[in-house]
Amino acid sequence: MPAEAPEPRQWRQILDRVASTPWIEFSVFLFPAVLFYMVFTAYPVARTFINSFFVITPLGSEYIGFENYREIIFEDWVFWKAVGNTLIWSIVGPIVDVGLGLILALVIYSGVRLGAFYRFVWFAPVLISNVVAGILWLWIYNYDWGVLNSALRAVGLGDWAMSWLGNTSTALGAVIAAHSWKWAGFDMVVCLAALYALPREVLDASELDNCGWFAKTYFVIIPMIKRTLLNLTILAFIGRMKIFDLVWVMTTGGPLWSTETVSTYVYKRAFNWSTFDLGYPSALGSLWSLVIIVVVILLTRIVSSKERLEY
Amino acid sequence: MRGTASVLAVAGALTAGAAHAEDITLTVWSHEADSKSKVAWRELAARNFEEAHPGVKVKITWYQKEPLFSALNTALRAGQGPDAFYIERDRVEYITNGFVTPLNDLINWSSIKPWTKDVWTIDGKTYAVPQEVWTLENFFNETRMAELGITLPDNKQLSQTEYLELVKKSVAAGISPLAAGAGDRPYPGAYMTQELLLKRLGVDDYRALLDGKISYTDPRVIEVLGYVHQLVEAGFYPKSFTTMTLAETWPYFEANPAALMLIMGSFYAGHPFTSDVPDSFKLGVMKIPALDNGVCNECKTAAVGASFAINSNSEHKELVADFLNEMATPEMGARWVKTVLLGTAVETGPIESDNPKMKAYLDEYNEANQGAKYFIGAPHQYLTGSCKEAWAQIINVALPANLISIEDTAARLDQACYRP
Numbered sequence: 244m245p246a247e248a249p250e251p252r253q254w255r256q257i258l259d260r261v262a263s264t265p266w267i268e269f270s271v272f273l274f275p276a277v278l279f280y281m282v283f284t285a286y287p288v289a290r291t292f293i294n295s296f297f298v299i300t301p302l303g304s305e306y307i308g309f310e311n312y313r314e315i316i317f318e319d320w321v322f323w324k325a326v327g328n329t330l331i332w333s334i335v336g337p338i339v340d341v342g343l344g345l346i347l348a349l350v351i352y353s354g355v356r357l358g359a360f361y362r363f364v365w366f367a368p369v370l371i372s373n374v375v376a377g378i379l380w381l382w383i384y385n386y387d388w389g390v391l392n393s394a395l396r397a398v399g400l401g402d403w404a405m406s407w408l409g410n411t412s413t414a415l416g417a418v419i420a421a422h423s424w425k426w427a428g429f430d431m432v433v434c435l436a437a438l439y440a441l442p443r444e445v446l447d448a449s450e451l452d453n454c455g456w457f458a459k460t461y462f463v464i465i466p467m468i469k470r471t472l473l474n475l476t477i478l479a480f481i482g483r484m485k486i487f488d489l490v491w492v493m494t495t496g497g498p499l500w501s502t503e504t505v506s507t508y509v510y511k512r513a514f515n516w517s518t519f520d521l522g523y524p525s526a527l528g529s530l531w532s533l534v535i536i537v538v539v540i541l542l543t544r545i546v547s548s549k550e551r552l553e554y
Numbered sequence: 555m556r557g558t559a560s561v562l563a564v565a566g567a568l569t570a571g572a573a574h575a576e577d578i579t580l581t582v583w584s585h586e587a588d589s590k591s592k593v594a595w596r597e598l599a600a601r602n603f604e605e606a607h608p609g610v611k612v613k614i615t616w617y618q619k620e621p622l623f624s625a626l627n628t629a630l631r632a633g634q635g636p637d638a639f640y641i642e643r644d645r646v647e648y649i650t651n652g653f654v655t656p657l658n659d660l661i662n663w664s665s666i667k668p669w670t671k672d673v674w675t676i677d678g679k680t681y682a683v684p685q686e687v688w689t690l691e692n693f694f695n696e697t698r699m700a701e702l703g704i705t706l707p708d709n710k711q712l713s714q715t716e717y718l719e720l721v722k723k724s725v726a727a728g729i730s731p732l733a734a735g736a737g738d739r740p741y742p743g744a745y746m747t748q749e750l751l752l753k754r755l756g757v758d759d760y761r762a763l764l765d766g767k768i769s770y771t772d773p774r775v776i777e778v779l780g781y782v783h784q785l786v787e788a789g790f791y792p793k794s795f796t797t798m799t800l801a802e803t804w805p806y807f808e809a810n811p812a813a814l815m816l817i818m819g820s821f822y823a824g825h826p827f828t829s830d831v832p833d834s835f836k837l838g839v840m841k842i843p844a845l846d847n848g849v850c851n852e853c854k855t856a857a858v859g860a861s862f863a864i865n866s867n868s869e870h871k872e873l874v875a876d877f878l879n880e881m882a883t884p885e886m887g888a889r890w891v892k893t894v895l896l897g898t899a900v901e902t903g904p905i906e907s908d909n910p911k912m913k914a915y916l917d918e919y920n921e922a923n924q925g926a927k928y929f930i931g932a933p934h935q936y937l938t939g940s941c942k943e944a945w946a947q948i949i950n951v952a953l954p955a956n957l958i959s960i961e962d963t964a965a966r967l968d969q970a971c972y973r974p
Contacts, residue, residue, distance in 0.1 A: 301651040386794035406794055408797050500947060500949055516943065
């Protein structure tokens with residue numbers, strides 16, 4: 244049904260409200276934030292998009308239309324390799340992170356002894372910067388004296404010891420594992436908050452129905468915190484689509500581009516290729532931003548279309 | 555009265571001039587913040603310059619390499635940056651984009667070794683003052699070599715078969731044949747391959763290969779890749795090679811696990827003489843092996859390292875050029891060799907080292923370089939774009955780590971580099 248047009252009296256009210264609004268005060272308060280946004284977000288984004296249609300060097304720029312985009316899509320196999328790695332990470336990472344976070348949260352929620360201690364220990368990696376975490380895991384994965392290989396040797400599995408970050412078949416998994424170690428604690432805390440917010444009577448009812456621990460978790464708890472899990476998964480997915488620092492510290496995208504992500508590739512094209520051209524990396528960044536925006540819109544629709552759970 | 559006024563006017567003008575001069579601070583951004591001897595040497599040059607130029611200060615800001623070039627990339631693009639800055643030959647984009655002032659008429663080139671000047675000369679214009687020079691050397695631990703019962707020939711060069719046997723013997727004895735790591739640099743893993751390519755192809759064809767005029771599927775290149783693959787299969791590179799950093803490589807060679815060899819620029823040689831190394835560590839120098847079909851087995855890489863350039867936006871080009879001249883006097887060159895323990899681009903004449911161990915090393919170094927024919931510049935200093943990246947990923951990492959076949963190596967490098 245079409246919305247009805249306001250009555251003349253309503254119009255007057257609206258006009259009165261507009262007239263009585265302190266626009267000057269609004270402007271004064273909004274101006275710094277708007278200026279900050281325009282200068283540090285809107286302008287760089289717009290400029291990057293415009294740059295993507297040029298070859299840009301300090302000596303000047305040349306308009307080339309969609310040539311950068313054509314090259315990226317049809318000729319740049321490293322870009323597609325980076326896209327593949329990023330997507331693998333974006334899909335596997337959230338499943339591992341959220342799954343692990345949920346398990347850890349359930350362990351603490353079950354009332355395990357020293358729960359506060361475990362909560363601190365498991366959350367602590369979140370407080371470490373990605374750079375420090377990267378260096379830590381470089382040591383853990385060190386072939387000669389790293390904890391992982393030393394442990395394998397200690398239990399008689401020395402043949403399994405390998406250069407985890409130096410092998411194309413294990414490097415991406417090794418970096419994903421390091422990243423999951425860092426972020427599972429964050430997911431744990433969020434899941435724990437959701438668990439503590441669950442209505443006690445529903446859980447008590449399931450226990451009265453002789454529901455076992457596994458059945459209670461699978462059929463009662465997880466459905467009730469599904470929205471939290473979904474939101475965490477989406478957040479994790481978006482974060483992995485932009486992953487840079489941990490990869491840069493641990494592998495710089497190697498060996499043989501096996502851990503190259505779109506972000507590390509953009510950085511290399513912008514700063515490591517000894518060309519100074521900012522047009523091509525701008526096109527890479529613009530294209531990938533577009534992909535992320537589309538994915539975010541799709542995921543947001545999926546989340547918002549889910550029925551709200553009532554209890 | 556009129557005379558007094560004139561005197562006052564002149565005095566005023568002089569005072570104003572002096573005040574103006576005091577305002578001048580030359581800014582210099584330098585890499586090698588963690589090298590005490592280099593910091594001391596450059597700061598000494600700055601103080602000497604200040605003494606000779608009253609009222610002018612030199613402020614050196616110290617960086618590590620990556621942060622330095624990140625800062626320069628941003629500052630120079632914005633038309634800012636220091637008056638002078640550290641530069642290496644692989645940063646050719648600063649020159650091609652007009653960020654660097656030609657120094658032909660500003661520097662006293664008579665004290666600089668001509669070949670090092672040539673490294674920085676493009677289309678007749680010279681863009682930086684070279685400070686450090688190095689050659690690529692195959693170092694070895696003499697104690698380890700003796701343990702293996704190997705005696706080097708008089709010319710210090712094994713044949714390719716003998717070298718392969720040396721590697722196998724070392725592995726069999728439980729000694730790591732080579733200390734090498736490509737974890738934080740795009741070149742140490744490529745050293746052996748590049749030197750063998752140079753020997754097999756000779757100077758002109760090696761340059762053509764780097765220029766993309768010769769295919770990596772050329773039988774001579776394949777032959778070299780095949781030999782490198784044999785070395786890799788024999789266990790030449792450490793298993794931790796892909797993640798080992800340059801800084802970790804040196805103790806790996808000297809102390810733990812004390813590898814047999816290290817292929818590195820001669821800039822390494824300063825390290826064992828200024829650090830705590832085990833008594834059992836005795837530095838020796840041998841040549842990269844001679845190839846059976848080598849066109850130029852006496853060929854080796856020499857390169858210019860640390861250099862300084864002047865920002866084209868500097869308002870004090872002549873003054874800052876004087877500072878660069880201050881670092882390029884024969885006295886400072888000799889001091890560089892004695893205190894930094896590295897090769898210098900400055901003409902110094904013969905220098906006697908006070909350190910007996912260093913003196914013995916220098917004798918051995920000179921012996922290993924007897925009759926050498928140099929190719930100036932390393933591949934990572936030449937290449938740009940996709941070829942630079944492919945070289946770093948494939949020749950520097952994948953080939954030594956045995957992650958790629960010889961055929962794939964050639965095909966991928968051709969894809970990135972070959973532009974006939």
